[in-house]
Amino acid sequence: MVKKKALITGATGQDGSYLAEFLLEKGYEVHGLKRRASLFNTQRIDHIYVDPHVKSGRFHLHYGDLTDTSNLTRLLNEIEPDEVYNLGAQSHVAVSFEVPEYTADVDALGTLRLLEAIRFLGLEKKTRFYQASTSELYGLVQETPQRETTPFYPRSPYAVAKLYAYWITVNYREAYGMYACNGVLFNHESPRRGETFVTRKITRGLANISQGLEDCIYMGNIDALRDWGHAKDYVRMQWMMLQQEAAEDFVIATGVQYSVRQFIEWSAAELGLTLAFEGSGVDEVGVVVAIEGDKAPALKVGDIIIRIDPRYFRPAEVETLLGDPTKAKNKLGWVPEITAQEMCAEMVTEDLKTAKRHALLKQHGLDVPMASESREANS
Numbered sequence: 441m442v443k444k445k446a447l448i449t450g451a452t453g454q455d456g457s458y459l460a461e462f463l464l465e466k467g468y469e470v471h472g473l474k475r476r477a478s479l480f481n482t483q484r485i486d487h488i489y490v491d492p493h494v495k496s497g498r499f500h501l502h503y504g505d506l507t508d509t510s511n512l513t514r515l516l517n518e519i520e521p522d523e524v525y526n527l528g529a530q531s532h533v534a535v536s537f538e539v540p541e542y543t544a545d546v547d548a549l550g551t552l553r554l555l556e557a558i559r560f561l562g563l564e565k566k567t568r569f570y571q572a573s574t575s576e577l578y579g580l581v582q583e584t585p586q587r588e589t590t591p592f593y594p595r596s597p598y599a600v601a602k603l604y605a606y607w608i609t610v611n612y613r614e615a616y617g618m619y620a621c622n623g624v625l626f627n628h629e630s631p632r633r634g635e636t637f638v639t640r641k642i643t644r645g646l647a648n649i650s651q652g653l654e655d656c657i658y659m660g661n662i663d664a665l666r667d668w669g670h671a672k673d674y675v676r677m678q679w680m681m682l683q684q685e686a687a688e689d690f691v692i693a694t695g696v697q698y699s700v701r702q703f704i705e706w707s708a709a710e711l712g713l714t715l716a717f718e719g720s721g722v723d724e725v726g727v728v729v730a731i732e733g734d735k736a737p738a739l740k741v742g743d744i745i746i747r748i749d750p751r752y753f754r755p756a757e758v759e760t761l762l763g764d765p766t767k768a769k770n771k772l773g774w775v776p777e778i779t780a781q782e783m784c785a786e787m788v789t790e791d792l793k794t795a796k797r798h799a800l801l802k803q804h805g806l807d808v809p810m811a812s813e814s815r816e817a818n819s
C-alpha cells in the first residue's frame with residue numbers, strides 16, 4: 441500500500457509533536473517544518489527523530505518559515521503531500537499585542553502562502569488542507585455556548601490574524617474546490633504545553649514552589665473562564681477532519697468550562713496544598729492554608745504563593761469561552777476522552793518530576809537553569 445504523506449507546519453510545537461506521533465503510528469510518511477533557531481528547538485519531537493542516514497525513517501524535518509513563500513512552495517513541490525496541517529503560528533495572545541505585524545504575517549499571510557502554493561503547483565485536487573483555527577475568533581462572545589454558526593468578534597491581533605486565515609481557507613475551498621477545512625479548537629493543553637500559557641505556568645510554577653525552587657507566581661486575570669481539553673484528543677480530531685468525503689469546519693471543545701482560579705486550586709491539591717484566596721483585585725493573593733503530610737517540604741501554612749501582577753492583564757481580554765462540540769460528535773463520532781482535571785493531574789505529575797530533579801541538583805550545589813524571569817516576561 442502506498443504510504444500517505446503529510447506536511448505539518450509547527451511540528452516542533454505542542455500539537456505538532458502529538459500529531460506527528462499520531463500520523464507515524466497510522467503509517468504516514470511525516471514531514472515537519474522547523475525554524476532555524478540559535479538553540480535546539482526540537483525537544484518535543486526528539487524522541488521520534490530518525491537519523492536521516494537511516495533509509496527506512498518516515499519522519500523528516502525541513503527548515504522553513506511561514507513568512508518565506510519560496511521555501512514553502514519548494515517544500516510543497518518536493519513533498520507533494522496528501523495532507524497539510526497548518527499548525528505553525530505565533531500562538532500567544534498576549535504576545536500578539538507586542539508583535540502584531542509579525543503575528544499577522546505568520547498567522548494570516550502564512551496561511552495564504554500555503555494555500556496559494558498548493559494551487560500554484562496544481563496540487564489543489566490532491567492535497568487536503570487543515571487550518572488551526574481557534575476559539576479566540578469568538579472573543580467577545582455573541583452566543584453561549586459557541587458553535588460553528590456563532591458570529592466572530594476577535595479581541596487581539598492574534599485573533600484578527602486567525603480570522604483572516606479562517607476565511608481564506610473557506611475561500612479557497614469555495615473558489616477552487618480545494619479540500620480545505622478549519623478546526624475551531626478551544627484551549628487544549630498537555631505536559632508539552634508552552635511554559636507561558638496559563639495552565640503550564642501554573643503547574644510548573646506550583647511544582648517548583650513546592651520544591652523550594654521559586655517563592656511565588658504572578659498571575660493576570662484569574663477569573664477568566666476557559667473550556668480546556670487535552671491536546672492528544674484534539675490532534676486525533678484534526679486527522680479525522682481530513683478523512684471525510686467533503687471538507688467542513690468543526691468546533692472542537694469539551695463543552696465544560698472552568699476558571700483559571702479553579703485550575704490553580706486543582707494544581708495545588710495535586711501537590712497536597714490547600715489554598716485560600718484573600719483580598720481582591722490586584723491585591724488578591726493565594727495563601728497556603730493546609731499541607732498534606734510532607735508533600736511540599738519547602739512550604740509552611742501562611743505562605744503566599746500566588747500574587748496578581750497587572751502586567752499580565754491584556755489590553756482587551758477574552759473573559760469567557762465555552763464550546764459546543766455537538767457537530768463533531770454527531771458527524772464524526774468524536775468525543776474527548778481526557779477531562780480537564782485528569783489533564784491537570786498529568787501536567788502536575790510531569791512538572792513535579794522535573795522540579796524534584798532540579799531540587800536534588802540544587803541540594804548538591806549544582807546550578808539549575810530556571811530562566812523563569814525571561815520566560816515569564818510576556819506571558
Ligand code: NDP
Pocket residue numbers: 449450451452453454455456473474475477481504505506507526527528529530531532546572573574575624625626627628629634
Ligand atoms: P505552539 O505555540 O506550541 O506551537 C507553534 C508552532 O509554530 C511551533 O512549532 C513554532 O515553532 C511554530 N512557528 C512559530 N512561528 C513560525 C513561523 N514564522 N514559521 C513557521 N513556524 C512557526 O502552539 P500549539 O501547538 O499549542 O498550537 C498549534 C496551532 O493551533 C497554532 O496555530 C495555534 O495558534 C492553534 N491553536 C492552539 C490552541 C491551543 O489551545 N493550543 C487552540 C486553538 C488554536 P518554534 O517551536 O520554533 O517556536
Ligand code: GDR
Pocket residue numbers: 531532533534573574575576625626627628636637638639641658659660661662664665666700752753754757758759819
Ligand atoms: P489563551 O491562553 O489566551 O486562551 O490562548 P492562555 O493560557 O495564555 O490564557 C488563558 C486565560 O488565562 C488568563 N491568564 C493568564 N494567561 C497567561 N498566559 N499568563 C498569566 O499569567 C495569566 N493569568 C491569567 C488570560 O488572560 C486568559 O484569559 C490559547 C492559545 O493557545 C491560543 O493560541 C489559542 O488559539 C487559544 O488558547 C484557544
